[in-house]
Amino acid sequence: MSLNHGSRIIANPKVQHVSGRKGIGIYQLRFSIEFGVPNWPEEQNTAVLRNVRLRILAGAERGDLQFLGMAEAEASLTIQPNQHSQQPSLLFDLNLTPQQMFALEEVRNGADLHFTINLFGETVGIHGTLPAHDDIHHRVTLSDWARVLRELNYADILVVGVTLPQVMQDSKVYPAVTFIRQANEDLHCGRYDAVVNRCRLALDSLHAAMAEKDMVNAAVEKFKTKRKTMTKLERELLIGEAVRHYTQPAHHVDDDDGNPEWYSRSDALMILGFAAAAVCSAVSRAAAPAVI
DSSP states (O other), rough: EEEEEEEEEEEEEEEEEOOOOOOOOOEEEEEEEEEEEEOOOOTSOOOOOEEEEEEEEEETTTEEEEEEEEESSSSSSOOOOOSSSSSSSEEEEEEEHHHHHHHHHHHHTTEEEEEEEEEEEEEEEEEEEEEEEEEEEEEEEEEHHHHHHHTTTTTOTTTSSOOOOOOTTTTHHHHHHHHHHHHHHHHTTTTTTHHHEEEEHHHHHHHHHHHHHHHHHHHHHHHOGGGGGOOHHHHHHHHHHHHHHHHGGGBOTTTTOOOOOOOOOOHHHHHHHHHHHHHHHHHHHHHHHOOO
């Protein structure tokens, strides 16, 4: 495929790479497009390509892509073939909301990501002004997409909108925060059972670090007899214990036929959301001044 004026090729576009950039309240995917411009003999009529823009479709399967958005060129680009071949490149930026990023991750579902890029522009030459169009396909592998997510700082802003706290390595909650970060990486890679496993480890580490095991047991007993008098913290600890109980099948097989339990993306999102929130709450409690 190519961008032509009449029957003459002006440029053969291809994707060099995809990168990410974080903004305030938005994520930006950056598509680097290279335009391979063949040489035209001097006696040939010249033509110019201009006003190139992109329409981006995305999905987990090449044959099932959906519209994602329009990408804007970082700068204007005018391409005019001459006696020497050229390879100019240009960045095109696609702005995505957090909701779109969440939806994109839902569609990807832990697999590679496929893009179809519709290029539109216009050419001016011997035939007057003509529309130019081309479609190119680009596959982003799992490892490349993990890099893009890191560039977007997406590992620190969870899909449920929880910002992980920054803690020092000597902090008593540092292991729990680390487990949550690892769980989020597992989520990006589609390892949903591993997400649940790490969240359980995070909650276990959290209770041990905060010396809350006795408080958790007391909250469970109080729920049985005096639930209306429970404090906010006791109710939070009770929810945490329920989540820990929910994650237990990730470590065992069932009693009937020995089959393991499997967790879906929705399961992993639910557990990761609570575990991340529980860690944030514990960090706040650890940082709060002591009451005298």
